[in-house]
Amino acid sequence: xxxxxxxxxxxxxxxxxxxxxxxxxxxxxxxxxxxxxxxxxxxxxxxxxxxxxxxxxxxxxxxxxxxxxxxxxxxxxxxxxxxxxxxxxxxxxxxxxxxxxxxxxxxxxxxxxxxxxxxxxxxxxxxxxxxxxxxxxxxxxxxxxxxxxxxxxxxxxxxxxxxxxxxxxxxxxxxxxxxxxxxxxxxxxxxxxxxxxxxxxxxxxxxx
Numbered sequence: 001x002x003x004x005x006x007x008x009x010x011x012x013x014x015x016x017x018x019x020x021x022x023x024x025x026x027x028x029x030x031x032x033x034x035x036x037x038x039x040x041x042x043x044x045x046x047x048x049x050x051x052x053x054x055x056x057x058x059x060x061x062x063x064x065x066x067x068x069x070x071x072x073x074x075x076x077x078x079x080x081x082x083x084x085x086x087x088x089x090x091x092x093x094x095x096x097x098x099x100x101x102x103x104x105x106x107x108x109x110x111x112x113x114x115x116x117x118x119x120x121x122x123x124x125x126x127x128x129x130x131x132x133x134x135x136x137x138x139x140x141x142x143x144x145x146x147x148x149x150x151x152x153x154x155x156x157x158x159x160x161x162x163x164x165x166x167x168x169x170x171x172x173x174x175x176x177x178x179x180x181x182x183x184x185x186x187x188x189x190x191x192x193x194x195x196x197x198x199x200x201x202x203x204x205x206x207x208x
Contacts, residue, residue, distance in 0.1 A: 087142035124158035146190035
């Protein structure tokens with residue numbers, strides 16, 4: 001049997017510029033991924049979720065006072081305190097989300113936790129309950145807007161005493177702003193600190 005011989009592959013023509021298909025592909029992909037896709041996603045977000053797409057901003061009297069997604073520091077005893085933040089150059093800096101990156105046995109972490117415990121005890125000397133861990137430790141983001149129910153309940157007596165309110169009144173306000181687990185399964189019960197403090201101010205005025 002005579003073997004069949006295949007014709008050799010035709011070599012690429014030297015006169016065909018190879019940069020044209022590469023440039024065409026670059027332009028097409030740039031238009032799709034750099035222009036069309038961002039415009040589509042932005043348009044859908046602004047149409048379907050305008051508040052979330054614009055930062056979940058919280059307003060009072062026409063002024064932006066914060067975001068429901070970003071923690072905000074409160075230092076006076078008449079407000080609920082948010083979780084500590086390790087962001088720099090200031091706490092809860094949304095432009096520099098970061099944790100402390102300290103090991104559990106790091107002396108600096110131990111000292112920081114001890115100092116936070118002392119600050120909580122000093123603000124509420126009569127409270128001998130165990131301090132919830134999220135009130136003395138930072139998170140990986142440093143931007144947590146929520147605290148645990150335990151952390152909110154721990155502060156109820158202090159806030160009520162400083163504001164001259166019945167304990168049950170402040171506890172009821174915490175209950176109203178408590179958020180459960182997502183779908184009843186994911187996450188933990190929590191309270192948005194900014195929303196809770198704004199409710200205090202709206203209902204009972206500024207802290208004394």
